[in-house]
Amino acid sequence: QVQLVESGGGSVQAGGSLRLSCVVSHLTYSRRDCMSWFRQGPGKEREGIAVINSVGSVGSTGYTDGVKGRFTISQDNFKNILYLQMNSLKPEDTGMYYCAADSCRVNWFQMLAADYRYWGQGTQVTVSS
Secondary structure, three states: OOEEEEEOOEEEEOOOOEEEEEEEEOOOHHHHOEEEEEEEOOOOOOEEEEEEEOOOOOOEEEEOHHHOOOEEEEEOOOOOEEEEEEOOOOHHHOEEEEEEEEOOOOOHHHOOHHHOOEEOOOEEEEEEO
8 A cells, every 4th residue: 555654744933944754655666756745724725845856867856936945855765755854934834744756747847736646644834923
């Protein structure tokens, strides 16, 4: 059974940091070629915020504008664990954070939820002002 399990969420004050992890198991290697972090804030739609494309020897990454320069996506060498380092957190970063994995689409950099079949259950991040 495919599993993606997130951890590392919590409550922090604005300006603080958190590192999220997502452990992937029982998913064929090619279906981990693109892995993303999505966020769903209160009353908002789920949005892609960071993606890593590991096709080829060097991973390519992408970020939504609101997290560029503050968040960093990475993964271990075997694509078993996906990370999201979040620095300089803001109250608007509050939400449920999900990891997702699948083969890469041509438009992988757009981080569309519909392009991912495999999802974790989410981890809550709350940033207070």
